[in-house]
Amino acid sequence: MEYLYETHLHTREGSACGISRAREYIGKYLDLGYTGIIVTDHFFRGNCRADRNLPWNKWVPEFCRGYEAAREEGERRGLDVFFGWEETVDGNDFLVYGLDKAWLLEHPEAAGWTRKKQFNEVRRNGGCVVLAHPFRFVNSIKRFPGSSEYVDAIEAANSGNEPISDALAWAYAKELNVPITAGSDIHYAGDISPDVVFGVYLSKRMESINDFVNAVRNNTISRLRIPEDRFDMH
Secondary structure (H helix, E strand, C coil), X not given: CCEEEEEEECCCCCECCCCCCCHHHHHHHHHXXXXXXXXXXXXXXXXXXXXXXXXXXXXXXXXXHHHHHHHHHHHHHCCEEEEEEEEEECCEEEEEECCCHHHHHCCHHHHHCCHHHHHHHHHHCCCEEEECCCCCCCCCCXXXXXXXXXXXXXXXXXXXXXXXXXXXXXXXXXXXCCXXXXXXXXXXXXXXXXXCCCEEEEXXXXXXXXXXXXXXXXXXXXXXXXXXXXXCCC
């Protein structure tokens, strides 16, 4: 048996670019057979919604509002919801998994990490870092490719990309011999349909975000969910 997870999702509560409220995603993903989702709202240097002028002990709870609303609705309806974030460092985007709200409250320095520091600290505290959509052709991404020496894996399939961007990221990951993930980078629940959403299959149901971290770091993701109109990623 396999279990399907969304790995890259933005909420209106947490991301300035988010359109749908967190609760609106739950039923949509249940209808498509997903076991769970990971909320990855934009972090401090990304397109976050929380006011950066807030003190850290106020900013973190604001940042976590989308995840917490999704988790509450997921618990009510039967969809597992986990926490992560997407940070922008030196013109590239990174997905961070494995650290939680309590950890963030104790570590305000996370808002200013370099790429190297981010990787070392996340891994030291039991998490992982995934380079998000490294070949997306938009003005906000300043480096091609990203900093591969400071990531555990590469997101080489992303519904916000043109297929050529995914193809380049896939070839890049294969050249580096690092694990590959897939995620929808979804911002609007109305976009959720079988030919749009991406994700990963795991052989074990996640009990915590640590199960996803272990799957990434040990390269044991079963397979990727990629719509059929994308190129054959094998």
